[in-house]
Amino acid sequence: MPMNEPGNLPDGAPVARRTLLGMLGLGATGLVTAPYLQSGWEGLLAKASQNDPTGLAGLLPNPAGFRYYSVVGSVPRKGENDYTLKIGGLVNRPRTYTLADLRALPQARVVRDVRCTDGWRVEKVPFEGVRLSDLLEDSGVGASGRALSFDCFDGAYTESLTLEQARRSDVLVALRMQDAPITHEHGGPVRLYVAPMYFYKSAKWLSGISVTERVVPGYWEQRGYDVDGWL
Numbered sequence: 321m322p323m324n325e326p327g328n329l330p331d332g333a334p335v336a337r338r339t340l341l342g343m344l345g346l347g348a349t350g351l352v353t354a355p356y357l358q359s360g361w362e363g364l365l366a367k368a369s370q371n372d373p374t375g376l377a378g379l380l381p382n383p384a385g386f387r388y389y390s391v392v393g394s395v396p397r398k399g400e401n402d403y404t405l406k407i408g409g410l411v412n413r414p415r416t417y418t419l420a421d422l423r424a425l426p427q428a429r430v431v432r433d434v435r436c437t438d439g440w441r442v443e444k445v446p447f448e449g450v451r452l453s454d455l456l457e458d459s460g461v462g463a464s465g466r467a468l469s470f471d472c473f474d475g476a477y478t479e480s481l482t483l484e485q486a487r488r489s490d491v492l493v494a495l496r497m498q499d500a501p502i503t504h505e506h507g508g509p510v511r512l513y514v515a516p517m518y519f520y521k522s523a524k525w526l527s528g529i530s531v532t533e534r535v536v537p538g539y540w541e542q543r544g545y546d547v548d549g550w551l
């Protein structure tokens with residue numbers, strides 16, 4: 321069963337939900353009984369998800385309005401010393417970028433509403449990072465390239481875009497979200513941000529970009545989501 325998709329909740333979800341609320345230290349009303357800092361809260365939700373075979377942790381909003389999503393139980397942490405982004409496939413100059421490399425490139429800022437297909441929305445979220453179009457120019461897309469396939473260091477999630485979509489100025493390889501470095505829970509240190517599309521297109525824990533001849537449907541797209549996730 322895919323995790324964290326309310327459409328796939330098992331029967332008996334209310335009991336499981338109570339169990340989960342208990343794990344999180346919430347009362348039956350769902351009220352928070354202790355004051356958590358936002359980052360502490362996100363870490364807690366992520367941890368609860370990892371121990372939560374029902375995927376119900378994804379249903380709990382954190383105070384900022386986001387929900388934690390991962391299709392796998394645990395994701396390695398990567399940072400300054402071990403993070404790399406590889407660009408390959410049908411390109412003239414395959415590249416490997418470190419965090420420092422990405423930070424040294426011109427940064428763009430996009431502020432839009434984030435929306436998940438599950439119905440939640442967070443208004444006016446600032447994202448900053450390198451325009452994907454700049455990275456593609458750096459690598460030199462080959463003549464037969466038509467689309468991109470994105471890989472994640474969670475080892476499972478994938479996403480796709482056509483080249484035309486990827487070259488929009490509101491599509492970022494994001495390093496910052498909400499005016500701070502992207503947290504691990506939100507897919508840091510680097511996630512994709514596709515502002516004009518539903519948030520499932522914004523792959524977290526981005527590790528690889530491959531130029532392909534045609535669109536290769538991503539993780540959720542192989543499970544029924546639209547390849548074009550326009551809002």
Ligand SMILES: Nc1nc2c(c(=O)[nH]1)N[C@H]1C(S)=C(S)[C@@H](COP(=O)(O)O)O[C@H]1N2
Nearest residue numbers: 387388389390391436477506519520523524
């Ligand atoms: N690697 C990875 N990226 C992902 C997902 C995921 O499960 N794994 N979920 C997607 C979905 S459906 C949403 S709504 C957002 C959630 O981002 P958040 O956890 O920062 O709220 O990430 C998207 N990117």
Ligand SMILES: [Mo]
Nearest residue numbers: 436437519520
């Ligand atoms: Mo989503």
